[in-house]
Amino acid sequence: MFKTIEWRKNSVVMIDQRALPTEERYLTYKNYTGVAKAIRDMVVRGAPAIGVAAAMGIALGALKIREKDRRGFKSQFKKICKAMAETRPTAVNLFWAIEKMKKVLSNNPRLSVKELKERLVDEAVTIYSEDIDINVRMGRNGRRFIKNGTSVLTHCNAGALATAGYGTALGVIRAAIEEGKSVKVFVDETRPFLQGSRLTAWELKKDGIDTTLIADNMAGYMMKKGFINCIIVGADRIAANGDVANKIGTYSVAVLAKQHKIPFYVAAPTSTIDLNIKNGDQIPIEERNANEITHIKGIRIAPKNINVKNPAFDVTPNRLVAAIITENGVARGDYQKRLKKFVNGN
């Protein structure tokens, strides 16, 4: 089995998600700037995986700080955290992970720089291993929504490749299959970055799961024809009211699902929930480079100098969401109250 990301001997190893599915290539990073660039360039993507990568990147950066006194160390450390925070704006797990790393410093005012470095590495590795555990718990909480014989549609990649392992939305599907249920998965290819065709189709196929790939614009037709009974996706940020930012196209899928009376589920760790954001309108939406639309693998597919819009995410309002599945429980409506409870862990 592949590993999405791994801490190995004071370096970070990632599978290069830009090269999949044709090439399974691993890249090794020895400094935090490399990791920041990897996040920005989408070598690694998926909200939980971005969080893990950011934490490991900060740990790498901390190890290389030469200052021996806490004050000097802290000033360098802040710079690293800032660089990491500027990589991508939408996935809140990034900021959550950075906060976790910062707390190692603020919670341990008496530790030496050497001890802090050890603790920071420990924290990054803990974030990594807890993420897998969280996904498994999410799977257990959500699997009841995937009935035996269901055909599930998913959008983008909310799988092992989007997390430390197992996956959020795909984790729920995996948990249902592990229970012995027969599940068929339809995968939106997810333009422009093709996370569906390149990543989701690849990892589901590797697991021997019955997978069928469609273009994004076919989802409505497939719903109308009765091919799809259930939709499950991940999330990049969930507002306090349950509005969900996720990969561009998710909103359209949710509207179509409502129209066809198909339940639309979101699976995400509580680290994706941002209680500081009241509703989806306040979630910053990243606009990415036009090249992602005009070229595929370096080949031009649109006229030169054409105007392009390339929002990377959209927001699905809570009224279109049948349930939000987290590691701490499932919210079905009453998101305001329930999500707060899940984040606070009670």
Next chain:
Amino acid sequence: MFKTIEWRKNSVVMIDQRALPTEERYLTYKNYTGVAKAIRDMVVRGAPAIGVAAAMGIALGALKIREKDRRGFKSQFKKICKAMAETRPTAVNLFWAIEKMKKVLSNNPRLSVKELKERLVDEAVTIYSEDIDINVRMGRNGRRFIKNGTSVLTHCNAGALATAGYGTALGVIRAAIEEGKSVKVFVDETRPFLQGSRLTAWELKKDGIDTTLIADNMAGYMMKKGFINCIIVGADRIAANGDVANKIGTYSVAVLAKQHKIPFYVAAPTSTIDLNIKNGDQIPIEERNANEITHIKGIRIAPKNINVKNPAFDVTPNRLVAAIITENGVARGDYQKRLKKFVNGN
């Protein structure tokens, strides 16, 4: 200005729509089997253009028939029509054009084979030139729906490249602009064949029209954000009740439009209306090769041996259609009665 298709000295010349937008290449066909293959392989596509190509292909084939007697000629002629009918199943203009060509024989029982050949060429060229005229009339009928300052979304290519010239949906937009209106066009890239990014963006840009390209899955987000005020598309077949078969993804756009209270218009010649088909459920939907989804320009973008669904069209129910614009008038509801009237030309 480019020509989509042209009859030139007993041959048919087509712009190769597979090579656009990076290369403007013209292919010359001297026999009907070549034209049939060109239709199947989507060198030429778009319902009206397919009709023109089929008629010209049949004329080419007829010219090469060696039999001098009518009976022998007719038997060869039938074979040619049959081959042409088997190229693509959904666009009814193909069958409409074949019928037009067959009528040249049945309406002229006394003409010699030599005379029939001349008449068949005349008929094909007439279908071609009438198509441009029809589009201009459609534009005049439909331009009132495009208000000054409107942002229009279109899906696939219903432009000059889909017709003998000017276009159906894009013809309506052109007519509005020719009236002096300011119009901005958003173009869905239209996976898998990318008619939007490769063809529509190319021909609108050539005309200096303000054009912005988006991925198909961004349409819902753009509607929600208020970027789009109006939608106009073409059609491959319209049932007697006004259900519209068009490029895959059209149905999703129509559902999203309804949800956002944005009017959804269809522009198509009466040759696209099939009164023999009661409703959209009866329209045959072509399923195309998986390669169109798994590869772009020969480059693999999905895992090997992945299952794929690739329906080339979908059906938008009449209740989602604000108006159907034809060369003979505009139907807004009451499609059953109005479409019949338009087809019968009164």
